[in-house]
Amino acid sequence: MRLRGDPVLRALFGAEDETDADDQSCRISGALGQDLGAHRTLCLQAGLARDPELASDLLLYMLVRDVLRCGGYWDKPSEITARPAHLTSSQSDLEDTPAAKELAAIRQALPMSFAMFPPREQMEKDPRTVGRGQGQPSCGMHGARPHRSVGGPRSTPQRGARFCSGRAWR
């Protein structure tokens, strides 16, 4: 576990050296502070995207915090959620930063076909044939690129077809 600097972990496993080096005297407005915070978060997201071990530790740590009621959330034993962090900037310059471009490139290069719905025309023609070995898989249940590091057997087309064909997505 690499998040040993957190106050909760310090309380659990013992204190570490405290460093308080933020003694600079530059006056920053609230709006600027908010924008800088968004840029900082974006850079850390890009850094996390390149460090799967830390990202995994962070996920586990946040789940444990919730389960152990360390974070102020109570009665939440196992409700796992995932959502992208929403960043805003008063200057709309977030998209032009190297961190944003780095993240966009990573997202664009990710094989996401497993998460895509099949084309509507294909569904309307014959929903039952969707995903049954037609070359281009249409969703993850068809094993286009199975979930990484899960280690289990790949899903079969039959299981995936059941998932795809009966859906009311219109």
Next chain:
Amino acid sequence: MLDFVQAELGGDQVIASRWRPTGANFFSRIKGADGLAIGREILGEDWAHRHCNDKKSPLCQALEKAFADGDAEIDGVEPEARARAKAWLPPGMGLGVAAAPAEEPPAEAGQLPAFLANGDADADGSTESEAA
């Protein structure tokens, strides 16, 4: 939480390698005196003396140039001061923690991280997690 993640990712370097203060995103949004004070602290008294009578716009341009990433040398700025400027972050963005030994440099556009680019690397990742 951000502080801890930033420290684990190598300290201020993870931010400084991806974001630099420019005239538009930072220096024009603080007072000129504060910009000059930052220049004095990071770039030295000589630099501050040369720019102490500047209007805000040229001062912002000079600060942007001095604090930008890259290998460009700035007249009258020592290499050590230039290195400090390239790593400087505004209050609240940096931890004041020295950069850890570099992990992976920011990748070029369109390039996936190694752990995502290779579909067969799963076993390694899971082994590490289990060992931890």
